[in-house]
Amino acid sequence: MARIYVQNRSIVVPGDLLAEGEDVVVESIFVERVGLKYYATITGLANVQQEDGKFKVSIIPLEGAYIPRPGDIVIGLVRDIGLTHWEVDIASPYKGILTVQEVLDRPFNPATDSLKKYLDVGDYIVAKIVAFDRARDPLLTIKGKGLGRIVEGSIVEIKPSRVPRVIGKKGSMVNMIMQETGCEVLVGQNGRILVKCPNRELEEIVVLSIKKIEAEAHTTGLTERVREFIRRERSRRGV
Amino acid sequence: MAGGAGEKPTLIRWEERDGQKVAIRHDGRLPEQLRPIRMEVGVLSNADGSALVEYGGTRVIAAVYGPREAHPRHVALPDRAIIRCRYHMAPFSTAERKTPAPTRREVELSKVIREALEAVVISELYPRTAIDVYMEVLQSDGGTRTAAITAASLALADAGIAMRDLVAGVAVGKVDGVLVLDIDEIEDNYAEADMPVAMAPSLDKVLLLQLNGVLTHDEFVKALELARKGIQVIYNLQKEALRKKYVEVSVEEGA
Numbered sequence: 294m295a296r297i298y299v300q301n302r303s304i305v306v307p308g309d310l311l312a313e314g315e316d317v318v319v320e321s322i323f324v325e326r327v328g329l330k331y332y333a334t335i336t337g338l339a340n341v342q343q344e345d346g347k348f349k350v351s352i353i354p355l356e357g358a359y360i361p362r363p364g365d366i367v368i369g370l371v372r373d374i375g376l377t378h379w380e381v382d383i384a385s386p387y388k389g390i391l392t393v394q395e396v397l398d399r400p401f402n403p404a405t406d407s408l409k410k411y412l413d414v415g416d417y418i419v420a421k422i423v424a425f426d427r428a429r430d431p432l433l434t435i436k437g438k439g440l441g442r443i444v445e446g447s448i449v450e451i452k453p454s455r456v457p458r459v460i461g462k463k464g465s466m467v468n469m470i471m472q473e474t475g476c477e478v479l480v481g482q483n484g485r486i487l488v489k490c491p492n493r494e495l496e497e498i499v500v501l502s503i504k505k506i507e508a509e510a511h512t513t514g515l516t517e518r519v520r521e522f523i524r525r526e527r528s529r530r531g532v
Numbered sequence: 533m534a535g536g537a538g539e540k541p542t543l544i545r546w547e548e549r550d551g552q553k554v555a556i557r558h559d560g561r562l563p564e565q566l567r568p569i570r571m572e573v574g575v576l577s578n579a580d581g582s583a584l585v586e587y588g589g590t591r592v593i594a595a596v597y598g599p600r601e602a603h604p605r606h607v608a609l610p611d612r613a614i615i616r617c618r619y620h621m622a623p624f625s626t627a628e629r630k631t632p633a634p635t636r637r638e639v640e641l642s643k644v645i646r647e648a649l650e651a652v653v654i655s656e657l658y659p660r661t662a663i664d665v666y667m668e669v670l671q672s673d674g675g676t677r678t679a680a681i682t683a684a685s686l687a688l689a690d691a692g693i694a695m696r697d698l699v700a701g702v703a704v705g706k707v708d709g710v711l712v713l714d715i716d717e718i719e720d721n722y723a724e725a726d727m728p729v730a731m732a733p734s735l736d737k738v739l740l741l742q743l744n745g746v747l748t749h750d751e752f753v754k755a756l757e758l759a760r761k762g763i764q765v766i767y768n769l770q771k772e773a774l775r776k777k778y779v780e781v782s783v784e785e786g787a
Contacts, residue, residue, distance in 0.1 A: 306774040307652075307689050308697035308734040308767075322657065325696055332734060334654055334694040336774055355778065356581070356692025358599050360658075386599045386661040427659050428610065454692060511778045 295348045301341045304511070305333040305352060312341075312350050321351035338511065355511060359385040359453035359483040361422050361431040366440075368448060368485035369433065371416045376403045379412055381420065384453065384483045387430050391420065395434035417443040419479065419487070439479075446477070446489035449500050451507040453484035458510040459503060466506065466516050473523045474499055494532040498523055540722050544708040555710045557719070563712045566702070566762055571682075571773035573690045581691025583773070585683040587702075588716060589673030594683035595666045596691040602662035612655035614662050617646035619680050621669040641677050648681055648701075648730050648739035654694040663693060674717040675703045681730045681740065682766060689774055699739055700766040701730035704755040706747060711755050713762045725751075729759035733767045 295314030299305055311324060312331045319326065323335040333339070337352040361367070361383065369381035369389050379396075381389035393401045396411055412418065418433075419440050425431035435441045451459065459480055460467050467478050476490040476499050486503055490496035502519050509515055543558050555563050567588030576582035579595035586592075602608035619641040623632050634642075649665065665687065667680040678701030685699040705715035706725040720726050725745030731738050738756075747755060 304775050304778050306698070306771050307695040308732070309771070310734065323694055325654070327735070332696065334696060335692060336689050354692055356690065358580075358658075358692070386601055386658060388601065 297341055297348055297350075299339040299341065301339065303339050304336070304355075305339045306336050307332075307334050309333040311339060312348060314348075316347045318347050318349045319351070320349055323352040323354060324350055353457065354454045356452065357454050359383070361385055361387060361389075361425045362482075363422050363424055365422045365482040366479075367420055367422060367433075367483040368443070368479075368481035368487060369418050369420050369483075371412050371414050371418065374408050374412075374414060377401070377408075379408065381418065381433060383420075383431065383433075384450065384485060385431075387425070389420065389422075389433045390430050391418070391433040391435065395423070395432075395436055398436075412442060417448060417487075419443060419481070443487060446487050447496055447500065449486045449488060449503050451484045451486065451503060453482070455507045455510045456480060456482055456484055458515065459486065459506050461516060466519065469516055469520055470499060470502060470523070473520060474527075492532065494530050495527075498526045498530070498532075501526065541718065543719055543722060544710050557707070557712060559716070561712075563710050564758060564761070566714045566765060567716065569766060569769055571686065571769055573686055573773050573777050579687070579691075581687040581689070581693070583683045583686035583690060585679050585686065587673075587675050587679045587714060589671060590675050590679050590716075591669070591671040592676060592679045592683045593668050593670055594680065594687040595668075596663065596684070596687040596693070597666075598663035598691070599658035599661035599693065600664075602660065608660045608662065611659050613653070613658040613660075615646055615650055615653060615655065615665065616662060617642045617649065617665045617667070617684070619645055619667045619669075619677070621672060621676070625669045625672045641680070644740055644742070645677065645681050645684060648699055649684060649688065651737070651739050652685070652695045652697050652699055652732055652735075653688065654696060657694050663688075672717070674715055674720045675728070677740075678702050678728050678730060682770065686770055686773060690777070697732035697734045697737075698767060698770050699730050699732055700763045700770055701728060701740065702759055702762040702766060703728040704759045704762075706745065706751065706755070711751060711758055713758050725755075727752075727755055727759070729756065729763065731760065731763045733764055 295316045297312045325332045337354040340351045342349045367383045369383045372382045373380040377393045379391040383389040420433040423432045423434050479487040488499045570586040572584045575584045581596040584593045665684050669676045681701040705723040707719050725747045727743045730740035
C-alpha cells in the first residue's frame with residue numbers, strides 16, 4: 294500500500310518526500326525515484342490523484358525556463374538571418390531555427406533572392422515547434438492556420454511556468470478575458486502573449502490582468518478575482 | 533585562516549549549571565548551538581533565482597542565471613548542462629579591505645562549491661546549456677563557504693532548476709579542546725581545527741567536507757554528527773524560506 298506524504302495542491306520544494314510504495318505512478322519529470330521513495334526535485338504544486346487503486350503523483354512547476362516540445366505554439370522574435378534560415382529567440386535556453394522551406398511554398402534560390410524580404414530582424418512571429426530532439430535546436434514552422442508574422446497588437450512577456458494559469462482549465466481564464474474585454478489574446482507556450490484590442494485602454498487592462506495572473510498564479514479563486522479586476526478597471530476608465 | 537595574530541582572547545569559559553560543568557563560548561552560545569540564521573528567497577528581481585543567507589554576522593547573497601545558452605559555445609556539453617560558480621568576497625566584507633580580484637582561496641572555494649552543487653542538480657534535463665551561480669559575500673564573520681552553499685542551493689531552487697535535494701552547510705570546529713558548531717571568525721582564528729561540511733539531508737549524502745587543523749578519529753566522528761544535526765536545522769529553515777515565497781498554499785481546482 295502506497296503512502297502519500299503531501300496534500301494535493303500543496304507547495305513542494307526540492308528534496309520533499311512525496312510518496313512511498315509500489316502502487317505509485319509518476320507523471321512528471323520532476324519526480325525522482327530512489328528505491329521505493331519518490332522525491333520532489335523542483336519548487337511547485339503537488340498533484341496527487343487516486344485512480345484504479347493507484348496513486349498518480351506529479352508536480353506543476355512554479356518556476357523554470359521554457360523547454361520546447363514538438364507541437365507547442367510559441368511567439369518568437371527574429372534575431373538573425375542566415376543564408377537559408379532565420380534564427381529565432383523563443384525565450385528559451387535553445388534558439389529556434391526557422392528554415393526557408395517552412396516559410397515559402399516555392400523553391401528558393403539564395404543566390405538571387407534575399408530572406409530579408411520575408412522576415413526581418415526584429416519581427417515577431419507566431420510559430421509552431423516541429424521537432425526538438427535535444428541534440429539539435431528546435432525547428433519551427435509558420436505554415437498553418439494562425440501562424441506567421443505578427444503585424445498588430447502588443448506582446449506581454451511572463452514566466453513560462455505561469456502559462457497554464459493564464460490559459461486556465463480548458464481555456465477558462467483566457468476565454469473569460471476575451472469575453473470581458475472583446476480583445477483577442479493568443480498565449481504562446483513560451484510565456485509570450487499577443488494581445489490585440491480595439492483600443493489602447495482595453496489593451497492596458499488586459500496587460501495588467503495578465504501581470505496579475507503571473508503574480509498570483511499559486512492562489513485560489515483567481516479567475517473570479519481577475520474578472521472583478523477587469524470590470525472595475527473598465528468602469529473606472531469608462532471603456 | 534588558522535593562527536590569529538595578537539593575544540588570544542578567552543573563547544571558552546566553564547560554568548556550573550545544574551551541577552554540571554558547561555562550556556560557554558565567547559558570544560554566549562553553547563557548543564552545539566548555531567548562530568541566529570536568516571534566509572530570504574527571491575531578493576533580486578533581475579536574476580532568475582536569488583537568495584540571501586545570514587549566519588550571525590556572515591551575510592551572503594546568491595544569484596542564479598539559467599539554464600541559458602552556454603557561451604562560448606564550445607564549453608557546452610551535449611548531454612547535460614554545465615554549472616559555473618563564482619564565489620567572491622566583496623571588498624567591504626572584511627575588517628580590512630580585500631582586493632576585489634579573485635584570490636586563490638576564492639578560486640578554490642568556487643570549485644568545491646561547484647562540485648557540491650553538481651551532485652544535486654539534475655543537469656541531464658538541460659542539455660547544451662549553462663547554469664551560472666554567483667555568490668557574493670557581503671559581510672564575513674566565519675563560515676562563508678557554507679553560507680554560500682546554502683544560499684546557492686536556495687537560489688537554484690528559486691530559479692526552478694530541478695535538484696535531487698537542497699544543500700545545506702555548516703562548519704564545526706575545535707576550540708580549546710571543545711567541539712563547537714558553526715564557528716565564527718574569532719573562534720576560527722584561534723581554533724585547533726575547522727571543518728566545513730555540506731550535505732544533502734534527504735539523500736543523506738555528504739557533498740563537501742574540508743578539514744583545516746587536527747582532529748582525532750573520535751573527534752572527527754563526533755564533529756560530523758554535530759554538523760549533521762546543525763545541517764538538519766538549516767535544511768528545515770531553507771524549506772520554510774522557499775515556501776514562504778508562496779504564502780497562499782492552495783490553487784483553484786484543476787487549473
